[in-house]
Amino acid sequence: MTTELQPLHGNQACALAAVAAGCRFFAGYPITPSSEIAEHMSHELPRVGGVFVQMEDEIGSLAACIGASFGGAKAMTATSGPGFSLMQENLGYAAMTETPCVIVNVMRGGPSTGMPTRPAQGDLMQARWGTHGDHPIIVLTPASVQEIYTETTRAFALSERFRVPVVVLYDQVVAQLLESIEVPPAEQSVAADRPWAAAGNGFQPYAETESLVPPMVRPGEGLRVHTTGLTHAPTGFPTQAPPVADRALKRLLEKIEKHRDVIDKSDAYRCEDAEIVIVACGITARAARRAVATLREEGVKAGLFRPLTMWPFPERAFRAATANARRVLVPELNAGQLILEVERLTAGRRPVAGLNRVDGEPLAPRQISDRVKELARHD
């Protein structure tokens, strides 16, 4: 079956995908280069019985999303660097209370106000570790308008299924890019609801279950529970009893680890016989893909490994993709973030080199292929 191609901008695809996934609540605050997502949501949501609200800041935006999600709505907010910084506290709250929500962060140059209209990939580590304390989180990194669509719908599916905040992280170039994409049939895009709790005696909102994801209580239907950002017992009420606190946090982390087979996603291009594997995401991965194509024409055995789930990092697929490589190159639009994870996983078994750009311009395919050839000269 062929689907008709539809021309969409990146941010527009994000909004349409969210609505298709079942998002019925959006709260946001204007910020370049993500504002188009809010604009599209303000048009789309009232048409499908949802609610859009422009809040007073990004703190309130994520708070309102979590509040709507308490009520049972699939909720999303979208922002960029400075706003993402403001969201960190409530992001931790969503992780702690296991309230599903999707946060889109369109990366621009930083730190601080930085370069609002220029692309960057400087929030890779913030997206993983931005909020305080150990916490579960899933971060997806689409590289094209098509992937913004599919990864946004996947963000809702993962967030609902595992009751965890999911960050969709992409850069300004892809956000503003116009590409024709295949819009999947609606029924393929709808994200299943989080597991719902049924009323019954002795119900505990954070009890251990086989999946480690407890069913969630929808208010107004007979179960009345307490939700708190304080460390809580299976009853939902605060606790500081060491064994209970220990288990509470470990379950949060284990529920992600346990489901890595569903959560992990990556793409390996010509890695089988690659002597040098490039690891990249977003617009940089697309430059790298072009570089691999031209390098192969010149007889250089290069490959590309691209995490689509950035966090948790798809370790197994990465190890498989780099198993035969002599070297690894990590080009990225920051001073060296993704390379830290790659070095951790490579553990000194082969040299890892970086290629970094922080001047507000994307890395061009030529820069990557030149760097590969330069590295190959050492072999």
Place this chain on the structure above:
Amino acid sequence: MTEPLAFDIREYLRLELMPHFMCPGCGHGIALRALLWAVHELGIAKDKLAVVSGIGCSGRVGAYIDANTYHTTHGRPLAFATGLALARPDLKVVVITGDGDCLAIGGNHLLHACRRNLDLTCLMFNNEVYGMTGGQVSPTTSATRLTTTTPTGNAEPVFDACRIAEAAGASFVGREVTRQVPALKNLIKSAMSHVGFSFVEVISDCTEIYGRKNDLGEAPEMILHQKADMRPEAFGNVADQPFRPNRLTTGILSQHDLPEYGETYRARAALLRSGEK
């Protein structure tokens, strides 16, 4: 008028959490009682009641209510409640916040919640101090009071939360003291019956920390002095302080019939959808 039903507070409490965490003499328990009494007399089903609170002593009160209770982040309960109320207009949403939670860290959310006029009730328990963290100065700490961060007495002017709320567009504003429990209950009833954003300042007491630090006596003395102690005259000439109330008025301070945001939004959305058919 029909005779109010007998009110047994235990029906509305999570008794398994007793004893509660509040200090002896704390006014927050009285405020909690007034809220539950109002809920009872309004006949609101516990299943349909959502209580959203922030951080601080006031924030911990919600957990004791046998309803849908959400203990959120510091200063943000109004923003959480905004999302919940918009997503679930069938729920009765009440926010419990404190003077620091609502007026300092959460001040911006208060302003915009007032302006937006969404149908929810905000109860601000004002005990003039950050109790949970050990007694630091708050935006409502009276002049010259000693706190752990004002060792020579508070020199900062105070906020009048009710005047802020009204100026920001709240369609219902009221204030009451915990000394007057039936009046407080009635005020909360009026606030919860009002369609739109209702703001109620509940004058509470922190006896254990603030009272002791300032030698204000035991709980009974503090309650008896609730009105007098909050008068700003102690700070200086009222005429020179135009943004401060010259006395602590109580009851419904203002009420306006203004379009409720959720209703307006849904009506416009329905119109949009019917136009497309």
Place this chain on the structure above:
Amino acid sequence: MSRLEIRLAGSGGQGLITGARILFEAFSMEGRRAAQSQSYEPTSRGGFCYSDLILADDATDYPLVTGLDVLIALDQTGADRSAAMVKPGATVLYDERLVTAPPAGEFNAHALPLNAHAVSAGSARGANIVALGAYAAMSGTCRLESLEEAIRRETPERFVAMNLEAARAGFRLGKERS
């Protein structure tokens, strides 16, 4: 034909983004995959502005310019600021009056009366559309019918007739010059 990189360059307000969007639609109808990007700055009027189109037979890998195969320059600013990115042998179309110093190099360069034809078609603001018509005719990469259909889809109702006229004028111009 594999990868093809096209830029419309000029100043803000000349309809460069609309032009690229129309070309994007037209090529889509021709079965080509495209990625379109543009200068993205806080200001939206005046100053250097460009809009790029990367064409491929399949989904585009790198969606940004690496070396222009086609430059359509509506004024001198557009020509000057894009010159360094034009590949040797590229096609360069520019307005004969507003571009007095075309990019120097081994290009297949054509000075065209884009503005003059646009004025005849109804408004100088249609110079972008005249250029599209001329490019379609000279390159043979896009049929006039596809361009016309794209114009119907992408331009506001009240400008459709004028833009169609501009495209046809441009197409005739392109035929004469090729």
